[in-house]
Amino acid sequence: MPANQAIKKYTVAIADDHRLIVQSLSQLINNIPGFEVIIQAINGSALLEELSKATIQPDIAILDINMPVMNGVVTAREISTRFPLIRLLALSMNDDESSVIQMIRSGCRGYLLKDSTEAELEKAMTEIIEKGFYYSEYVTGKLIHTIHKEEKEQEQGIKLSEREMEFLKHAASELTYKEIANTMKLSERTIDGYREALFEKLQVKSRVGLVLFAIRLGWVSAG
Template sequence: MSLNKSASRYMVAIADDHRLVAESLSHLINDIPGFEVILIGSNGKVLLDKLANSPTLPDIAILDINMPEMNGVATARQLSETYPNIRLLALSMNDDETSVIQMIRSGCRGYLLKDCTQSELQRAMTEILERGFYYSDFVTGKLIHTIHKEEKNPDQLVRLTEREMEFLKYAASEMTYKEIANSMKLSERTIDGYREALFEKLQVKSRVGLVLFAIRAGWVKADRT
């Protein structure tokens, strides 16, 4: 990966529709040795417009989720497509499973909550830039690592039944478990059984973990459109 390091500094872009939050975050990052904020956008579209006219591209972009005109999910998809060398970090108040899944599938290499500390933010940016991912207890770091490491295909190590594979693909959507049961014409108890069996087979502990494993295995594609 080619990074735009200048005088041992990493360049950072921010997309957040709350001006005070964005400015405070910028000051916080500029106080971290080795990092400099060069672009701030009030939403994804503004950030993309600024990137198109910027002589210097950032090494990492920090994205809020809930933004007007172009939200974090759409922004992450577009950045991943147009600027694949820019690493993406989600920073949001949303702590729900769906938000994490959407941002990871859209190209983010890590996910932080806005109540994180400056040291955790620094650690997240550094690990994403230098290792390609950030692992934390919140997103189950081992699974982020599983997505991005270039090693054995998990499909060679794990064998799923057709119904387990069908369930996994539904689980990677935004459907509730009840909706999945209806689509598969199974009881909710049976669906619970599939979920627990896959937790055991894939060595994960959450639905987010199932999605991350499925993307890495190539069973489910990360969204890019």
């Protein structure tokens, strides 16, 4: 790499009501090559205020779930609506499945426990930014058991065409939309059409939501 070519840095925002965690996490992330923390906040409301006046929006925001004033779920929904280009990662002590679902349904592209390793944190941030989502073993392995029977019965009434189902299975992989188009021998514009149609039909707003919906109903494998 030429000496005068700077390494691209991904920018990060953190919201957690424990100041020591924010400081420690910021230091850890700043020591990872290619990442820089530009916003620190002690709750969701403070984070939204900082985002509203920031001249540079972060690539990713890391959110705790249990925060005073505005918790992680509400914060994720607000950011998804007001700042849709910011990717969201939930980072929490909570390992119950309902917390995972709440955060992902609110717009988070991944979910990590606070006892995760630095390597997993780096992997999660990188994949969320570059691929759009990150599935930890916990999310992929256990999430499918969280849907109540009556909810599943309601959702079973949704019908997909053969091509929509094929697209959905590819969407659950690590293929990019361009690679999915090549695999299905369709144009990228047609693939975009399938994606938007399924967003509307399944009432989800992101690829993560799309895939999790399919996993919950057993349409694609979580493994």
